[in-house]
Amino acid sequence: MNKKHFVLGIDGMPFDLFNEKLISNKMPKCKKIIEKANFKAIDSVMPPVSSVAWTSYATGKYPKEHGIYGFTEKDSRHSGLYIPTTVDRKAETIWNRLSRKGKKVVVLNVPFTYPPEAVNGIMVSCFLCPKIENATYPKAFYQNLAERGYIIDVEAPSSEEDKPRFIEDLFTAMKIRTELSIELMEHTKWDYFHLHIMETDRLFHFFWDSVTGEKEDEYSKEVDRFFEALDNHVDSLLRHLPPDTGFTILSDHGFCGIQHEVQLNTWLKKEAYFHPDKLYSLTPGRIYIHSEAKEKEILKQQLKEKLLKLEDSGHKVIQNVFFEEEIFQGMQEETGPNMVVHPFNGYDLKSNMRESNIFTDSLLTGMHTFENAMLISTLDITDISDISRVAEKIEEEICDDHF
Ligand SMILES: [Zn+2]
Incomplete structure (x- = not known):
């Protein structure tokens, strides 16, 4: 039946x-x-x-x-x-x-x-x-x-x-x-x-x-x-x-509630990593790196280290940074982000291109x-x-x- x-x-x-x-x-x-x-x-x-x-x-x-x-x-x-x-x-x-x-x-x-x-x-x-x-x-x-x-x-x-x-x-x-x-x-x-x-x-x-x-x-x-x-x-x-x-x-x-939005492209610009075609972020917390394998590995390590240290008025913002190989098992295709950033509750990851501040206020109250x-x-x-x-x-x- x-x-x-x-x-x-x-x-x-x-x-x-x-x-x-x-x-x-x-x-x-x-x-x-x-x-x-x-x-x-x-x-x-x-x-x-x-x-x-x-x-x-x-x-x-x-x-x-x-x-x-x-x-x-x-x-x-x-x-x-x-x-x-x-x-x-x-x-x-x-x-x-x-x-x-x-x-x-x-x-x-x-x-x-x-x-x-x-x-x-x-x-x-x-x-x-x-x-x-x-x-x-x-x-x-x-x-x-x-x-x-x-x-x-x-x-x-x-x-x-x-x-x-x-x-x-x-x-x-x-x-x-x-x-x-x-x-x-x-x-x-x-x-x-x-x-x-x-x-x-x-x-x-x-x-x-x-x-x-x-x-x-x-x-x-x-x-x-x-x-x-x-x-x-x-x-x-x-x-x-x-x-x-x-x-x-x-x-x-x-x-959960929102403390601040975090503009990852602004952060990438301030750290001198951003490039509109080669290294950028898409909401929420997806980072794409288009470069040859060895350079990509170095960039991933550097970005992870820096992101884990990012603070907003003394509060840590990033809980973890995952590399593609850790969370995207499956088909081996060249699509998808190379890193995904996992914030602490309250930090909503965004990717506005025109924002000059890394931490911005949100129109929303929940994320x-x-x-x-x-x-x-x-x-x-x-x-x-x-x-x-x-x-x-x-x-x-x-x-x-x-x-
Ligand atoms: Zn949903």
Whole structure:
């Protein structure tokens, strides 16, 4: 007997925060759900960017093998920076494989699903998609989205006065996604159903201080209301699952507050290493060195040593610096960064080209962390330590013909 499996992605939800909401009874319905499942903290991938981490989830591979390292990329085919899409991905996803095996899939809003792919079912792509008309497979399905006022991604607040509008949009976007999912769950055939909620990530970036309670302000109540709504949505989604359906709820990275942004290209300039084509950084913390092997090794060692000493008013900024060979095992291709810089919590690594200061203030209050993503599942997850190992278990369950 094959089992159906439902996956709910809650972007950027930290294990610790979620656990605290359960303990303090702020999410009583999720608390009940967890009693029937396994719950643990897992790691993201390096660098902990949503596009990269969800691609690792979907392909079961690390960046070197799937070829996605960040929101932006730079190479000789494009002048300047470009935004990679599914066309640039080098590995098959769980929905590609299941479709090939004749299983039915529904994939809604999962990061890095643009342009939408021809799956055996329905796909609605993510925030990378500029227009709703181009967001769906099959193409005509977009009409269904348009009719219900579906929001691909909420627009970031442009000012302090704009924040109430932003919060209302978060509620609306999450509600419509849930309603659409419940309808599809009941009225379409599926073996694998994957809904992604992006609104958590958006809330945490702009309201992290209110989320942690560090700041008691006019938004604290809104944040409580948001968690209450999320609790209700998760509950009603799971209530609508057909009997004996497995489920997994997971996030792709953790979150922490921002002390300062760190402009790595400015730092490279001040240390006289920067070159626009030969030695530069891309957000977050990716450093590219294009030079012959021996020189590259020397530069990597020098940069690592200096970065580990970098301080912001007496505080160490960089926790570790990884070389490509340490974290990017897999295909031996000349793509991807040569080093990835891992900051201490609070230091958000950026790569602005025009900034004269190394440490700058952020418009955001929250940033991603590598540690402290979460995983809840009806599957045995004891041996899973990071996001790239989850989908293979789900696929096994869906494709298990030995019953
Ligand atoms: Zn994310």
